[in-house]
Amino acid sequence: MMPYGYGYGYGFDIYYIILIVPAILFTLWAQLRVKSTYSRFSKIASARGLTGAEAAATVLRVNGVRGVRIERVAGQLTDHYDPRSNVIRLSEGVYDSRSIAAAGIAAHEAGHAVQYAEEYTPIRIRMAIIPVTQFGSMLAWPLIFLSFILESVYSDMLFAIGALLFSAVVLFQLITLPVELNASRRAVRALEDGNVLMPQEVPGAKKVLTAAALTYLAALATAIAQLLRIFLLRQGRRRR
Numbered sequence: 001m002m003p004y005g006y007g008y009g010y011g012f013d014i015y016y017i018i019l020i021v022p023a024i025l026f027t028l029w030a031q032l033r034v035k036s037t038y039s040r041f042s043k044i045a046s047a048r049g050l051t052g053a054e055a056a057a058t059v060l061r062v063n064g065v066r067g068v069r070i071e072r073v074a075g076q077l078t079d080h081y082d083p084r085s086n087v088i089r090l091s092e093g094v095y096d097s098r099s100i101a102a103a104g105i106a107a108h109e110a111g112h113a114v115q116y117a118e119e120y121t122p123i124r125i126r127m128a129i130i131p132v133t134q135f136g137s138m139l140a141w142p143l144i145f146l147s148f149i150l151e152s153v154y155s156d157m158l159f160a161i162g163a164l165l166f167s168a169v170v171l172f173q174l175i176t177l178p179v180e181l182n183a184s185r186r187a188v189r190a191l192e193d194g195n196v197l198m199p200q201e202v203p204g205a206k207k208v209l210t211a212a213a214l215t216y217l218a219a220l221a222t223a224i225a226q227l228l229r230i231f232l233l234r235q236g237r238r239r240r
Helices: 016-040 052-062 100-117 121-149 156-194 202-239
Strands: 067-071 080-082 087-091
Touching: 016 100, 016 202, 052 067, 052 087, 052 100, 052 156, 080 100, 087 100, 100 121, 100 156, 100 202, 121 156, 121 202, 156 202
Parallel strands: 067 087
Antiparallel strands: 080 087
């Protein structure tokens, strides 16, 4: 059976407490930060009064990008850009809202559309590894678990395959962070160049986007912590 946390007693996973719990707490804090920041600036109307949909359209226009549709989607903070359909989907609280938060979020999603239009290399790499990431997220842990409980010549092979598949998940998160930061930088620049927000309102949009970026940083930290835990558990098993 799998020996958790070598040196700390059978059945006790000390690595989960040391690595995963802090990552979970960081993730929860980041999510709360997003909600509180969004709630604050969603109540402040922009002076120029553009809706989220209009802000996204302005970002596209400023960057010379055409042919991208902007649609409404149900839910809160469900905003995203779908490269397969070339559609920016804005949540109900962003599409028609004239708030600073809505402008920032809509501009960010438009920033992703600009990235694809300009063939921004990191986002192309991220798209290329999505199938591997999806496959890896489903099979990595079962293979790693089997490598711990099986006493056979296949144990090392199963672990190697599982660890490699989970490494693809880490790579995806690693690439996602700069992609999201770049989209936010593009958004802020377009909000200024397109006169979507007044100069004194831009810092508010930046705060919303910075809070959102923390969730991607938390996802990366969690993935790295999980990968490190996998290797530490494996090392502990070998010592036993």
